[in-house]
Structures are given as structure tokens and as C-alpha cells.
Amino acid sequence: MSIISDILAFNRQFVANKEYEPYRTTRFPNKKVVVISCMDTRLIELLPKAMNLKNGDAKFIKNAGAIVMQPFGNVMRSIIVAIYEMNAEEVIVVGHRQCGMTGLNSEAIVEKMKQRGIPAQTFRTLTHSGIDLHRWLTGFANVEDGVANSVRIIRNHPLLPANVQVHGMIIDPETGGLELIQKES
Numbered sequence: 001m002s003i004i005s006d007i008l009a010f011n012r013q014f015v016a017n018k019e020y021e022p023y024r025t026t027r028f029p030n031k032k033v034v035v036i037s038c039m040d041t042r043l044i045e046l047l048p049k050a051m052n053l054k055n056g057d058a059k060f061i062k063n064a065g066a067i068v069m070q071p072f073g074n075v076m077r078s079i080i081v082a083i084y085e086m087n088a089e090e091v092i093v094v095g096h097r098q099c100g101m102t103g104l105n106s107e108a109i110v111e112k113m114k115q116r117g118i119p120a121q122t123f124r125t126l127t128h129s130g131i132d133l134h135r136w137l138t139g140f141a142n143v144e145d146g147v148a149n150s151v152r153i154i155r156n157h158p159l160l161p162a163n164v165q166v167h168g169m170i171i172d173p174e175t176g177g178l179e180l181i182q183k184e185s
């Protein structure tokens with residue numbers, strides 16, 4: 001049985017037993033906050049608990065490293081939508097200790113792509129199309145700099161209203177301890 005079969009079997013029971021009831025909420029975040037965090041599995045339940053956020057309190061955006069790479073990319077679009085359509089008033093970027101994006105080796109990832117069957121022609125096509133895979137697969141030297149850079153991109157966005165506050169934090173994935181990042185962004 002595949003994982004998708006397991007998920008669907010469980011879901012049929014979940015719906016039939018109305019186990020969704022405790023999770024009902026509106027699409028508007030109760031605490032008017034957007035949280036950008038890493039997709040690390042250790043943070044799925046720990047991060048909201050450590051921040052005292054319950055279902056319906058916040059909009060969560062997750063990606064590798066909690067990185068905002070482009071001012072007009074998908075993450076920033078989600079932030080802008082949350083602000084203007086969901087009434088969010090604060091944005092918090094939360095990185096974490098022992099993040100896999102720290103010192104990410106793009107060469108090693110490209111090599112793994114080749115080993116898993118991505119043909120050399122695909123890499124040539126991407127290069128000739130102006131795609132810099134090594135830049136795209138870059139993480140950060142340390143989590144503090146990664147969070148500070150993402151905060152800087154958000155704060156300096158031309159469509160960010162002046163009244164929206166943007167913060168950076170780091171969570172310890174073992175204890176849930178949070179640190180506020182005070183680097184100038």
C-alpha cells in the first residue's frame with residue numbers, strides 16, 4: 001500500500017467521524033500575522049506551539065530555509081495577498097538552528113539530479129535560458145544572515161504598507177526556544 005492510499009483511507013474515516021470540527025475557522029488569521037518558516041519536519045507542530053499560535057491564528061508559508069529570494073516571487077506574492085486580502089498586519093520570518101540550507105552545496109544537488117536521470121541537455125537548456133541553477137539552489141552561510149536577508153527583502157518591498165511590521169526570529173528545533181534577530185535589515 002502506498003502512502004497516498006494510507007492517506008486517503010485515513011481521510012475517509014477522518015471525514016466520516018467529523019474529526020475536522022475542532023479545526024474549523026475562517027480564512028482570516030485571528031492574530032493578523034503571516035509566518036514564513038522552513039519546511040523542516042521538526043517544526044510542523046513545534047513552531048506553532050512555541051509561538052502560541054493555534055489553528056486559524058496565522059497564515060503559514062513554508063519553504064526550504066524560510067528564504068525569500070525574489071521580491072516578486074511566490075513567497076512575496078503570498079505575503080502581499082495575506083496583507084491585502086486576509087488583513088495580516090505583521091510578518092515574521094522564522095529560521096531555525098541546524099537548517100539544511102546552511103552551506104547548501106548546489107554542485108552536490110546538481111550531481112544528484114544527474115544520478116537520478118536528469119539529462120545533460122536539460123542543464124544546457126536551463127543555462128541557455130538564463131537559469132542559474134547554482135544561484136537558485138543557494139542557501140545561506142548562517143541562519144542569522146538568511147533570516148536577516150529575507151526580512152530585508154520584505155521590508156523593502158515597494159508594495160508593503162508602512163504600517164506592516166516585519167520581524168526575524170530563529171527557533172531551536174530541539175527546545176522550541178525563540179530568538180529575535182536584531183540585525184539591521
